[in-house]
Amino acid sequence: MVVQALKDNGVRHIFGYPGGAVLPIYDEIFQQEDVEHILVRHEQGAGHAAEGYARSTGKAGVMLVTSGPGATNAVTALQDALMDSIPLVCITGQVPTALIGSDAFQECDTVGITRPCTKHNWLVKDVNQLAAVLHEAFHIATTGRPGPVVVDIPKDIQFAIGMYTPPQTAPRTSYQPKIQGDLEQIKAAVALMAQARKPVIYSGGGVINSGPEASHLLRDLVELTGFPITSTLMGLGAYPASGAAWLGMLGMHGTYEANMVMHDCDVMVCIGARFDDRITGRLDAFSPHSRKIHIDIDPSSINKNVHVDVPILGDVGRVLEDMVRLWRATVKADKKALAPWWEQIEKWRARDSLAYKPNDDVIMPQYAVQRLYELTKHRKTFVTTEVGQHQMWAAQHFGFEEPNRWMTSGGLGTMGYGLPAALGVQIAHPDALVIDIAGDASVQMTMQEMSTAVQYEAPIKIFILNNQHMGMVRQWQQLLHGNRLSHSYTEAMPDFVLMAQAYGCHGIRCDKPGDLDDAIREMLEVDKPVLFDCRVAALANCFPMIPSGKAHNEMLLPDEASDEAVANAIDAKGRALV
Amino acid sequence: MNAQLQPTGSAYFISKEVAKPEKHTLSVLVDNEPGVLARVIGLFSGRGYNIDSLTVSETEHEKHLSRITIVTSATPQVLDQIRHQLERIVPVHRVVDMTIAAAEYGHDRPLERELALVKVAGTGDARVEALRLAEAFRANVIDANTGHFVFELTGRVSKIEQFIAIMKPLGLVEVCRTGVAALNRGPEGM
Numbered sequence: 001m002v003v004q005a006l007k008d009n010g011v012r013h014i015f016g017y018p019g020g021a022v023l024p025i026y027d028e029i030f031q032q033e034d035v036e037h038i039l040v041r042h043e044q045g046a047g048h049a050a051e052g053y054a055r056s057t058g059k060a061g062v063m064l065v066t067s068g069p070g071a072t073n074a075v076t077a078l079q080d081a082l083m084d085s086i087p088l089v090c091i092t093g094q095v096p097t098a099l100i101g102s103d104a105f106q107e108c109d110t111v112g113i114t115r116p117c118t119k120h121n122w123l124v125k126d127v128n129q130l131a132a133v134l135h136e137a138f139h140i141a142t143t144g145r146p147g148p149v150v151v152d153i154p155k156d157i158q159f160a161i162g163m164y165t166p167p168q169t170a171p172r173t174s175y176q177p178k179i180q181g182d183l184e185q186i187k188a189a190v191a192l193m194a195q196a197r198k199p200v201i202y203s204g205g206g207v208i209n210s211g212p213e214a215s216h217l218l219r220d221l222v223e224l225t226g227f228p229i230t231s232t233l234m235g236l237g238a239y240p241a242s243g244a245a246w247l248g249m250l251g252m253h254g255t256y257e258a259n260m261v262m263h264d265c266d267v268m269v270c271i272g273a274r275f276d277d278r279i280t281g282r283l284d285a286f287s288p289h290s291r292k293i294h295i296d297i298d299p300s301s302i303n304k305n306v307h308v309d310v311p312i313l314g315d316v317g318r319v320l321e322d323m324v325r326l327w328r329a330t331v332k333a334d335k336k337a338l339a340p341w342w343e344q345i346e347k348w349r350a351r352d353s354l355a356y357k358p359n360d361d362v363i364m365p366q367y368a369v370q371r372l373y374e375l376t377k378h379r380k381t382f383v384t385t386e387v388g389q390h391q392m393w394a395a396q397h398f399g400f401e402e403p404n405r406w407m408t409s410g411g412l413g414t415m416g417y418g419l420p421a422a423l424g425v426q427i428a429h430p431d432a433l434v435i436d437i438a439g440d441a442s443v444q445m446t447m448q449e450m451s452t453a454v455q456y457e458a459p460i461k462i463f464i465l466n467n468q469h470m471g472m473v474r475q476w477q478q479l480l481h482g483n484r485l486s487h488s489y490t491e492a493m494p495d496f497v498l499m500a501q502a503y504g505c506h507g508i509r510c511d512k513p514g515d516l517d518d519a520i521r522e523m524l525e526v527d528k529p530v531l532f533d534c535r536v537a538a539l540a541n542c543f544p545m546i547p548s549g550k551a552h553n554e555m556l557l558p559d560e561a562s563d564e565a566v567a568n569a570i571d572a573k574g575r576a577l578v
Numbered sequence: 579m580n581a582q583l584q585p586t587g588s589a590y591f592i593s594k595e596v597a598k599p600e601k602h603t604l605s606v607l608v609d610n611e612p613g614v615l616a617r618v619i620g621l622f623s624g625r626g627y628n629i630d631s632l633t634v635s636e637t638e639h640e641k642h643l644s645r646i647t648i649v650t651s652a653t654p655q656v657l658d659q660i661r662h663q664l665e666r667i668v669p670v671h672r673v674v675d676m677t678i679a680a681a682e683y684g685h686d687r688p689l690e691r692e693l694a695l696v697k698v699a700g701t702g703d704a705r706v707e708a709l710r711l712a713e714a715f716r717a718n719v720i721d722a723n724t725g726h727f728v729f730e731l732t733g734r735v736s737k738i739e740q741f742i743a744i745m746k747p748l749g750l751v752e753v754c755r756t757g758v759a760a761l762n763r764g765p766e767g768m
Contacts, residue, residue: 120668174671300662
């Protein structure tokens with residue numbers, strides 16, 4: 001029945017790991033060919049792989065794990081999907097109904113543990129409800145603001161025979177996400193935008209979640225209005241990095257021009273983003289002179305951190321459709337009025353905030369990402385990352401032209417996300433080039449999934465920017481803790497090339513800038529999973545940066561970041577923040 | 579040495595709360611299904627909101643709907659957040675801030691009542707005084723022998739608080755309270 005429900009919900013692949021309490025479902029999987037099961041090496045890997053699968057396809061990712069430790073290992077991936085709004089359906093086995101509550105072997109309170117890290121969850125106690133619950137699970141995971149759901153199925157229910165009901169579109173009455181935006185509000189927003197002299201569009205992951213049409217409409221809107229656009233980490237690719245209006249990413253490690261525009265603007269149009277603390281910096285100094293428009297499908301995101309003047313509740317795609325139509329019909333575009341604003345932006349751009357000192361002897365991490373981009377940009381490339389400095393360098397220096405090509409753990413910041421996510425992306429897109437831009441510390445958290453990649457002949461490329469440290473931790477220790485590098489240096493680094501051989505995949509090491517291009521080409525040509533150990537400058541810092549307690553217009557830029565400036569970047573007040 | 583002891587910096591930007599907290603009563607209509615109360619109170623503890631009082635019971639049997647009444651204190655902005663966060667819970671049908679709704683109808687507060695059972699033990703003058711005061715508060719005696727009374731009292735929270743305070747020196751043993759039940763005045767439902 002479970003497998004039938006998966007088929008009826010359009011599922012082709014699931015990621016999972018068997019165990020006692022899910023054996024009946026695994027037995028069904030064995031006896032059919034419509035749903036392909038990918039056997040991971042750890043349940044967290046199944047979760048991130050399903051997330052990568054979901055984010056690169058726009059469909060729900062599905063994972064199947066056993067009770068107890070299977071379920072608890074899935075928790076990190078569930079919370080990750082919750083914070084980044086990824087549709088993820090997690091099916092967990094449970095001990096038989098009669099044993100629930102008896103501390104049975106491999107029992108845990110799965111619905112209790114996963115309640116705060118899912119959009120909704122169910123414990124199925126009646127086999128006749130099973131099909132309906134599974135259909136509802138898919139419906140809730142994929143509609144409204146997407147998110148993870150858990151369906152916990154006791155073993156006796158898996159064995160039981162009951163009535164199967166096909167999917168139907170009569171969801172429960174209490175769950176009715178608002179899709180269509182209020183037209184009066186959209187009119188008010190367009191009127192405000194038409195008067196703007198210093199506008200900015202600030203887009204986020206909601207545009208990607210809304211589907212490819214939303215990205216097209218966003219591009220139309222930018223084209224029509226002539227507004228500059230910046231994006232959050234999660235929203236990269238919705239507007240092409242090569243576009244004329246593109247300012248680069250904003251926020252803590254965003255570009256100077258993007259953050260200055262946010263600070264000085266008079267009208268801010270926030271589309272599918274949520275004013276996260278990594279974006280806003282000091283809230284009381286966040287964009288003090290602007291009127292703010294906020295489009296979001298989740299009412300709780302509106303006015304949560306930042307007060308907005310024109311809230312529009314609805315699906316980004318639908319609202320943008322109305323907005324573009326209204327702009328076309330009612331506004332006579334006067335792009336000249338924005339000329340002084342663009343002049344100012346060009347001045348900020350000229351600061352070249354992503355610049356770094358090139359080096360002939362050591363590979364600079366930024367250089368490595370740039371070369372990787374240059375050598376892959378002509379191909380259909382998907383990029384995943386782990387979490388840390390390498391993630392920010394990837395976001396800053398890799399140009400994303402299309403939505404759904406960039407998979408990263410934004411909200412939760414899960415180290416170890418990238419490798420299994422790359423696996424999930426590769427399963428969904430067997431012919432595409434899938435690269436995990438990784439850090440040496442993060443990648444070791446889920447390294448075991450290399451074995452999965454080898455088993456399923458998924459030629460993922462793990463490009464490790466190896467600086468021997470937890471680079472971002474080390475950078476914060478340098479900035480905030482007197483450069484006392486407490487446990488951020490990895491003394492016993494494995495030999496990644498030997499490790500690759502042990503897994504039966506391909507290993508490459510490169511430590512000279514001059515050899516880098518050839519080494520990357522080798523990585524791209526090998527039709528196997530690759531572990532690429534790119535030895536980069538160990539102590540490079542990720543700039544620009546908004547230090548603690550500072551506003552958008554008080555960024556620390558790379559050319560100003562002398563040792564003294566770094567040491568004094570955060571004043572006593574900033575230090576006092578908890 | 580002082581440098582070592584200085585508070586360290588942070589990856590977070592904390593701004594001080596300036597608005598004053600207000601006490602509001604929320605009514606939440608939910609599907610009566612397993613775990614729904616855990617979802618609601620888990621939200622409050624998980625996001626650091628306060629619960630001053632909580633009452634829950636199935637109120638529409640044929641539709642399996644329960645009504646949860648929560649009294650909470652927060653700033654207006656956080657109250658708004660609480661309402662939206664509650665609305666995100668899948669089995670939640672409606673959330674009404676009864677305090678705001680009352681204000682919109684032009685009333686001071688919603689109708690709020692609580693029931694308390696109060697056990698008082700004693701003999702002699704104290705016992706007589708307890709009974710006399712209970713009559714003044716319109717409390718019912720629902721159990722008694724020569725050494726104790728159990729009073730049943732309904733009313734506003736302030737009345738119950740006052741009654742309990744008065745009973746303290748007269749031999750108060752224990753108290754059980756239901757928490758606040760609330761409706762708004764007028765013919766309309768929530």
